[in-house]
Amino acid sequence: MSDRVAPNLISAVDEARHWARLMEMAALGAIPGPTPEEPGVNRACLTPLDRAARRKLIGWGAEIGLAASVDAMGNLFLRHEGTEPSAEPVLTGSHMDTQPNGGRFDGIWGVLAGLEAVQAIRAAGIATRRPIEVVAWTNEEGGRFAPGCMGSMAWSGHAAPDTWDMVIDPEGTTFRAALEQHLAAEADIPRRPLGGRPHAYVECHIEQGPRLEAEGLDIGVVTGIQGSRWFVVELTGKTDHAGTTPLALRHDAVQDMVRAINALNLLTRDPKDVLRFTVGRIEVSPNTSNTVADRVRFTIDLRHPAKEVLLARGDAIAGVVQAAVRDCRVAVTERFHAMPTDFQPEVPAAVERAAAAQGLKALRMASGAFHDAQFLVPVCPTGMIFVPCRDGVSHHPAEYSRPDQLAAGTRVLAATLVDLARG
Amino acid sequence: MSDRVAPNLISAVDEARHWARLMEMAALGAIPGPTPEEPGVNRACLTPLDRAARRKLIGWGAEIGLAASVDAMGNLFLRHEGTEPSAEPVLTGSHMDTQPNGGRFDGIWGVLAGLEAVQAIRAAGIATRRPIEVVAWTNEEGGRFAPGCMGSMAWSGHAAPDTWDMVIDPEGTTFRAALEQHLAAEADIPRRPLGGRPHAYVECHIEQGPRLEAEGLDIGVVTGIQGSRWFVVELTGKTDHAGTTPLALRHDAVQDMVRAINALNLLTRDPKDVLRFTVGRIEVSPNTSNTVADRVRFTIDLRHPAKEVLLARGDAIAGVVQAAVRDCRVAVTERFHAMPTDFQPEVPAAVERAAAAQGLKALRMASGAFHDAQFLVPVCPTGMIFVPCRDGVSHHPAEYSRPDQLAAGTRVLAATLVDLARG
Known part of the structure; x- marks a missing residue:
């Protein structure tokens, strides 16, 4: 373990590219927001918009050599190979669906932060022993099909994958039918088995609460979820x-x-x-x-x-x-x-080290919202990285974090992934 | 005025035909009911189902020589000519739309009772001085576009016909757009001006309350509407x-x-x-x-x-x-x-005479529900004829009146129309 971070890794995280990708994703399902410059997003899971967002992500991954694969729940993975391909991978990601009247950062930032971090690791010429996989979990929000977190719950064995087959959306479509239609549309993407045993999981997310902003902090080191x-x-x-x-x-x-x-x-x-x-x-x-x-x-x-x-x-x-x-x-x-979850100490410790090494002000805190990370806890050491969001607002078009706040979080993620992929 | 009724008029009301027509209409928009033999109906106004029901009505009218016409609100009229065609007509009818989870009798019985009564009058060879018109008012229920009674409100001058142009249904369609589409689909039917000055208006309807059934009565002579x-x-x-x-x-x-x-x-x-x-x-x-x-x-x-x-x-x-x-x-x-409405005495008196002449047990009562009749009160003497309905239930698939109860009401209507069309 190291408390120093390769400077070329930090500079390889490209704030402008990262922000541009977030804005490009936000155009998929844009809805009116507080100002014309700040639209909201309505991108329900397993819809054509969701598929367009996934295709975009796969394309960006392919450009830098990441291989895509999909499991039976539609969870999407992009793999950065390790020097020891059979080692358990480090997993990072979040979700791409939004609330019906949602914003531009909840979920999607965690996925694009994973992509940006891996791109920076590769650009910095850092070879990791363990593979790193970026994941986009299916239906975290539960806005179209309740409850949320179906993808991570099924993947982690928290629930059987057919648990929600007959759940219907407001138009009467069953989850099973929507998932089958989705998998048919993604039939060209290699299929992988559902489940796995990663070495660790770390998820970036906006705080969805007012604390980091109010206390002038950069990073929330998440220690658990209510x-x-x-x-x-x-x-x-x-x-x-x-x-x-x-x-x-x-x-x-x-x-x-x-x-x-x-x-x-x-x-x-x-x-x-x-x-x-x-x-x-x-x-x-x-x-x-x-x-x-x-x-x-x-x-x-x-x-x-x-x-x-x-x-x-x-x-x-x-x-x-x-x-x-x-x-x-x-x-x-x-x-x-x-039930309330405490993360094992490994990943929060790694996040804390990464933030300290970059001179960022961090705070240990619990998450008020639930996240896919919650369901990874029984599977592997797990953690989350929060960044401040304006007025603590989320699940609303006014949801906002600044480009520099997001890039700071992504830099902490990059260093954390290098750290975890070494172990 | 006469307190006797031509026996051939009474026998000309064909209970079986009347019931068969009600059931044929109920098939347009049938939904599951309390038993497979007792379906409910969901026939929203200005939909293809509503148009199919109107075409059926026009066809039955044409078979016995009634001329159809439509006004700018989509209100549909079938005219039985009087021996004095320029005399103000006697108007009878109700509506053909239902509640979303509605029954087989609310509204449509009043329209088909008008048709059956006119058919009986013609079959009995009774020439009426005044014309008799059977009307189907547009959107009485307000289930798709609120409020209800738009057709009769606009026709009677209670509100301007463009009042509800921007009212939207649950799918976001405006009333104006739905009405224009409807009128385009009925462009082959002669157009008539909106409004008129009938000699009298009488509307048949199921009671929608428990009183007639509980007291073993045949006919409600409606004296007003709350x-x-x-x-x-x-x-x-x-x-x-x-x-x-x-x-x-x-x-x-x-x-x-x-x-x-x-x-x-x-x-x-x-x-x-x-x-x-x-x-x-x-x-x-x-x-x-x-x-x-x-x-x-x-x-x-x-x-x-x-x-x-x-x-x-x-x-x-x-x-x-x-x-x-x-x-x-x-x-x-x-x-x-x-506001609460009291009917003028003429029509209730005629209904009461007709019921008495046929040996039916009648009760003067106010209506708890509102009806198109309410809006005719400022225009002409108005009244309504109620028949019992099972358990007082309406606005539900379980809504039910027996064939003989409905036929009794239609016979009272036939005699009332002959009475009023003479005056």
Whole structure:
């Protein structure tokens, strides 16, 4: 291990090229943003836009000699060969899909940082013992098909790859059908087995919170990820005419949803404001103004850094909802869970060394958002590199990090990869 | 006026033919219902299905010599000529569109009852002094384009025909574009001016409430319609990441919607359970489970038979919502209103006479639902004929009235039309 970084590696990270690639990717799915110069992005997974972004990445990789391959979940890999090709590779990357009203950096920066870091390593003439693979995981956001992180969950063995076959998007397309269509469109790319045992995994990501910016720091050395539990609540009542049915005789799914959310607000009350409770998605049927709704489906997103809190509050949800509703049948289903995760020490230590060697101000911190990295933890030493983002905003067109902030993160990644690929 | 009915008119109403036509119409837009034998219907206005239903109606009319015409709102008329063609016609009919998850009788029965009654009048050899026109009003339900009753509102002068030009359906199509496409598809049907001065209007409809069935009655003699006010509430907050943003810093449109509905439930509390308050439609943006919603749009449907109650509670809505929300900007817009209406006495009297002459058990009652008839009141003497429907259910595939119940209503209509067309 070394606490010095080859100067030619640092200068080989090309801030302008890196930024230009980010902007070129942002054009795929551009939507209006806060200013005409700052568009947002809506690039749902397994769509033609997603495929166009992947093709672009493969092309940039091919230009510098990286070989592409795809697994049965559509996870895409670009391989930089090591001097010892049979050694377990170091893996880096993130995802290319965005939220429906998303920004230009969440996910895609982690993928392009991997590409830029590998390009810099090659340009600097650094031969690594271990191969380095840049990965783009399928469907991290869960915006089209819920939950997110399907690609990394299946790859790491957290869930079977057919778990989400029948999950449908808002148009009624199943995940299975979308994935099959996608794999058919990528049939020319070599197929690789699902899963693997990398030597280490490191993921770059914007912070998605306000802390690094507020404290004037360059790098977040991520030490773990808070836990998440996702639930779907389905209420089934009865449609009735809004003009003729007395309120006492109704089985109104909207009113029972309001009762349930009122009760959940009490259950999730936290004076310290650490517990995160969100109802972000509501679907009403038949959803017309003059008919009493017979069905409502809404989501619950619950997060906390402490496992015992996440378990206690999350396990109480079904009972609280049952007790709160008055007129409808109710079903509460947990669709996803990821307990709080602490990263093993190796990768955070390597990231910290790399940042220190480059004179960057770094802070050890936990991630509030979940990431693909979470599912790599049982597989290999794992870590993440955060950079500041403006006002802590993400999942929104206004999401922004400066070119120099991103390049700094990518330089830390490059040095971290060299360090890990040596071990 | 006569309290006797020609027996050959009564026997000329063919229950089997009438039912067969209803079932043939129900096949246009059939959706699963409570049993395979009892499908529901989803036939949105100004769609190919709506046009197929109108073509079928025109064909049945043509077979018995009725001339079709269409006005600028797409309202469709079939004319039975009177012995005095210049006399103001008697108008009867209803609508052919359904709720998205609707049934086989709401609306379409009123149109087919008009056709069957006219066919019976002609078959019985009864010459009427006044012409009789059967009308199918455009977009009564408001399921695709809100509000409902656009066709009859524009026809009666209640609103200008371009009022709803920019209203969009869930796919983003404007009402204007859908109407233009529809009129182009019906360009072969003679065009008639929008509006008119009929001698009287009478509309057949299923009750959409439980009363006639519960009291073992055959006919509801409708004396008026309770008032309705429709509002749209739009909340604008800010999207944020569900995992990273403390609840205190959020501008969560879903949570403000819950606060608003809680406050509206208090505002609309009515120990007598006469006031009808419904939130039937909710749209959330971006509507993903792991993003705090920045926009919610929800509807309010408020109804009461007393004008002063409707005005007082309805006028308080905007202020109550403003006071209830915490973190979002809010806009409350009234999209539609129809004050409570009492029908003039002429038509209810004629309906009551016809029912009595046929030995049917009739009850004077107000309508809880609104109907196209409401907008005819300022134009001419108006009335409605209700028949029982099972369990009071409507706006649902389980909506049902028996063939004999419907035929009884149609016989009352036939006699009422003969009565009114004489005057």
